[in-house]
Amino acid sequence: MDLRAVQAAFPIRARRVYLNNAAIAPASVPVIAAMDRFLADVRDHGDGHYLDWCRHADDVIKPKLAALVGARPDEIAFIKNTTEGLLQVANGLDWRDGDNVLVPDIEYPSNVYCWMNLARRGVGIRWIPSRDGRILVEDIAALIDARTRVVTLSAVQFSNGFRQDLQRTAELCRDRGVLLNVDGIQWVGALDLDLTRCPVDFLSAGGHKWLLGPIGTGFFFCRRAALDRLRPPNIGYHSVAKDADHLDYDLVFRPDAGRFEEALVNFPGLWGLEAAVDMVHELAPRRIEAHVLALGEILIEGVLARGYTVVSSRRPGERSGIVSFRHPARPSEEVYARLQSARVDVALCVGALRASPSVHNDAGDVQALLDALP
Numbered sequence: 001m002d003l004r005a006v007q008a009a010f011p012i013r014a015r016r017v018y019l020n021n022a023a024i025a026p027a028s029v030p031v032i033a034a035m036d037r038f039l040a041d042v043r044d045h046g047d048g049h050y051l052d053w054c055r056h057a058d059d060v061i062k063p064k065l066a067a068l069v070g071a072r073p074d075e076i077a078f079i080k081n082t083t084e085g086l087l088q089v090a091n092g093l094d095w096r097d098g099d100n101v102l103v104p105d106i107e108y109p110s111n112v113y114c115w116m117n118l119a120r121r122g123v124g125i126r127w128i129p130s131r132d133g134r135i136l137v138e139d140i141a142a143l144i145d146a147r148t149r150v151v152t153l154s155a156v157q158f159s160n161g162f163r164q165d166l167q168r169t170a171e172l173c174r175d176r177g178v179l180l181n182v183d184g185i186q187w188v189g190a191l192d193l194d195l196t197r198c199p200v201d202f203l204s205a206g207g208h209k210w211l212l213g214p215i216g217t218g219f220f221f222c223r224r225a226a227l228d229r230l231r232p233p234n235i236g237y238h239s240v241a242k243d244a245d246h247l248d249y250d251l252v253f254r255p256d257a258g259r260f261e262e263a264l265v266n267f268p269g270l271w272g273l274e275a276a277v278d279m280v281h282e283l284a285p286r287r288i289e290a291h292v293l294a295l296g297e298i299l300i301e302g303v304l305a306r307g308y309t310v311v312s313s314r315r316p317g318e319r320s321g322i323v324s325f326r327h328p329a330r331p332s333e334e335v336y337a338r339l340q341s342a343r344v345d346v347a348l349c350v351g352a353l354r355a356s357p358s359v360h361n362d363a364g365d366v367q368a369l370l371d372a373l374p
């Protein structure tokens with residue numbers, strides 16, 4: 001699949017210069033077609049193919065998601081959004097009064113409130129101080145103490161695109177006997193990841209950003225070795241091993257990460273997610289990473305040449321699909337309005353403009369943004 005074929009799959013290109021993929025990816029033709037196919041099946045057969053859907057979801061879609069990140073299919077659970085995956089960990093661990101969790105002080109709120117909510121169980125937050133928008137492994141190491149159970153952080157920060165050194169962070173946590181929980185939504189689909197080499201314990205990613213899938217989809221990775229560290233907080237008929245016999249009540253969990261799916265999953269959305277993930281596989285995560293980083297570089301050079309300040313870190317290994325910038329004098333709201341009137345979509349985020357070019361974008365899109373800047 002080449003760039004042209006990808007671009008043809010995104011009708012939004014005829015209407016907008018869409019550089020806001022870190023918010024919500026535009027729906028592509030194959031994603032919509034796959035969801036339509038599923039719904040047509042329900043229209044024509046009702047429940048008739050239910051067992052086929054379950055098998056397809058577990059035996060086809062999970063392996064495709066797992067292969068994206070170097071996981072095993074039995075380490076994957078479907079979730080409706082990233083936040084749900086973070087909640088599985090926050091609410092699933094056997095906390096003791098006085099435990100603590102390390103959280104960066106610039107996290108997306110999904111990865112803050114679920115930990116704040118544990119105060120009533122005696123769990124405290126130790127804030128990892130960001131340094132100019134960066135989260136340093138050394139700071140994490142210094143904050144871990146005897147009562148630290150979890151380090152939880154975004155692989156890529158939502159506001160400025162800072163890319164965590166996941167490898168070193170994961171090795172630190174493993175060596176100190178602390179669980180590492182990762183909000184992966186701004187990483188997965190944009191940047192390559194191999195969890196066979198990177199000892200992350202839990203990772204959650206919604207499907208609607210860099211994975212190019214529909215809203216209401218996503219996956220939770222629970223490493224096999226960490227499965228029994230969590231008690232699924234939401235338990236239903238789908239969490240248990242004997243899920244076929246509804247009156248033989250037997251609270252024995254499924255042997256895999258499927259235990260975190262309490263009931264019926266979002267099949268229509270998952271069919272769309274599968275189509276999107278097929279595209280990501282065909283393009284290959286490594287090529288996608290090179291593409292988004294290259295577009296980001298053009299953008300950075302361009303905004304700097306126009307007198308803007310780049311908020312995102314440009315240090316080696318710290319860039320991602322997100323480039324945030326602002327004008328030293330003009331309010332970002334004014335710049336944002338100017339881009340909107342030129343039909344260029346970026347996000348206004350924490351006082352800066354946040355651009356996030358994806359696989360369906362090209363250098364011409366970045367140039368259109370630069371041309372529209374005041």
Ligand SMILES: Cc1ncc(COP(=O)(O)O)c(C=O)c1O
Nearest residue numbers: 081082083108110154158183206
């Ligand atoms: C880093 C990060 N985490 C979580 C979320 C929320 O994702 P979801 O709606 O899938 O829970 C976002 C959305 O912008 C995000 O950027």
